[in-house]
Amino acid sequence: xxxxxxxxxxxxxxxxxxxxxxxxxxxxxxxxxxxxxxxxxxxxxxxxxxxxxxxxxxxxxxxxxxxxxxxxxxxxxxxxxxxxxxxxxxxxxxxxxxxxxxxxxxxxxxxxxxxxxxxxxxxxxxxxxxxxxxxxxxxxxxxxxxxxxxxxxxxxxxxxxxxxxxxxxxxxxxxxxxxxxxxxxxxxxxxxx
Amino acid sequence: xxxxxxxxxxxxxxxxxxxxxxxxxxxxxxxxxxxxxxxxxxxxxxxxxxxxxxxxxxxxxxxxxxxxxxxxxxxxxxxxxxxxxxxxxxxxxxxxxxxxxxxxxxxxxx
Numbered sequence: 001x002x003x004x005x006x007x008x009x010x011x012x013x014x015x016x017x018x019x020x021x022x023x024x025x026x027x028x029x030x031x032x033x034x035x036x037x038x039x040x041x042x043x044x045x046x047x048x049x050x051x052x053x054x055x056x057x058x059x060x061x062x063x064x065x066x067x068x069x070x071x072x073x074x075x076x077x078x079x080x081x082x083x084x085x086x087x088x089x090x091x092x093x094x095x096x097x098x099x100x101x102x103x104x105x106x107x108x109x110x111x112x113x114x115x116x117x118x119x120x121x122x123x124x125x126x127x128x129x130x131x132x133x134x135x136x137x138x139x140x141x142x143x144x145x146x147x148x149x150x151x152x153x154x155x156x157x158x159x160x161x162x163x164x165x166x167x168x169x170x171x172x173x174x175x176x177x178x179x180x181x182x183x184x185x186x187x188x189x190x191x192x193x
Numbered sequence: 194x195x196x197x198x199x200x201x202x203x204x205x206x207x208x209x210x211x212x213x214x215x216x217x218x219x220x221x222x223x224x225x226x227x228x229x230x231x232x233x234x235x236x237x238x239x240x241x242x243x244x245x246x247x248x249x250x251x252x253x254x255x256x257x258x259x260x261x262x263x264x265x266x267x268x269x270x271x272x273x274x275x276x277x278x279x280x281x282x283x284x285x286x287x288x289x290x291x292x293x294x295x296x297x298x299x300x301x302x303x
Contacts, residue, residue, distance in 0.1 A: 001255045002215050002247075002249060002252040003252070003265060003266055004245045004262065005262045005263060005266060005267070009262075023295050032255070034198060038266070039263075039266070041207075041211075042207065042208065042209075042213065042264075042270070043204075043208065043270045046200070046203050046204040046207045046208075047204055047274075049200040049203070049204075050197050050200040050201055050204055053195050053196065053197050053200050053202075054195055057195030057196070057197075058195060058219070059195045077244075077245070078245045079244075079245060095228075103267055109256045131283075132283055132284045132286075132287035133287060134287050134288075134290035134291040135291070136287075137287050137288050137290075137292075138291045139287065139292035140293065141292070146251055147292050148289055148290065151288065152195050152283065154281060154284050154288070155196075155197045157280075157281070157284070158197065158200075158201070158277050158280075159197075161273075161276070161280060161281070162274055162277045162278035163276070164244065165240050165241075165272075165273035165276065166244075166269065166270065166273050167244075168245045169236075169239075169244050169246035169247045169269050169272075169273065171247075171249070172253075179212075180285040
């Protein structure tokens with residue numbers, strides 16, 4: 001990463017935790033974990049509460065739906081690291097990798113429910129255009145998503161917006177796919193806390 | 194239903210008002226992406242507008258300007274959270290407008 005402190009500036013207890021993660025998973029520690037564990041009182045602690053609530057809090061969207069939103073927003077933001085990470089979690093949550101890859105390949109033809117498709121379309125458009133139009137929101141509502149579901153989708157986008165920017169700015173290193181899969185298993189079992 | 198309102202407030206409060214290596218004024222300026230000196234301005238502006246364009250050199254230039262890594266860490270975090278917050282707030286306004294309250298397109302500022 002571009003800041004050495006994020007790679008090796010952690011406290012001893014955290015370094016021991018990283019060694020355990022490496023030993024148990026057989027994979028390198030993901031850079032996002034190094035980030036949230038560095039001076040966790042400043043960023044990682046409070047941000048993890050936001051992310052956990054957005055991705056695992058009570059919602060009419062399933063965990064898979066929200067991870068899919070995260071993957072697609074990351075793809076739209078051209079954040080390759082976050083796209084791969086959340087694709088792995090969405091695959092695991094749905095237990096249906098074909099569904100996830102269909103959405104990432106072509107949202108309009110993917111075999112998904114219309115409220116989800118409209119919400120994903122809107123998330124992508126507003127991310128791309130840097131603007132949010134009430135008429136676009138109305139189209140999502142007309143497709144059958146509730147106001148609360150839109151709010152929940154915005155919470156997902158907020159979490160991704162922060163994390164994706166930091167992944168790019170700090171220069172997260174792309175690990176092998178197996179490391180993302182190990183991370184996905186952890187996130188599905190424990191969430192983001 | 195999921196509600197990030199309080200957690201988001203706590204995050205902003207911590208990074209802007211809590212103890213830090215960078216001054217509170219610097220952290221606020223990075224959060225707002227406003228009034229920063231070069232080369233920090235370039236780095237935070239990229240974090241705000243197109244983070245995937247940040248380069249090793251952008252980061253190295255800020256380091257050479259005299260900022261320590263802990264300060265850079267905090268300021269980049271503030272820049273990212275600030276931009277995400279503006280986009281979130283703009284989208285919430287559009288949602289309010291679409292569901293009853295009058296309003297116009299809310300434009301993000303990145």
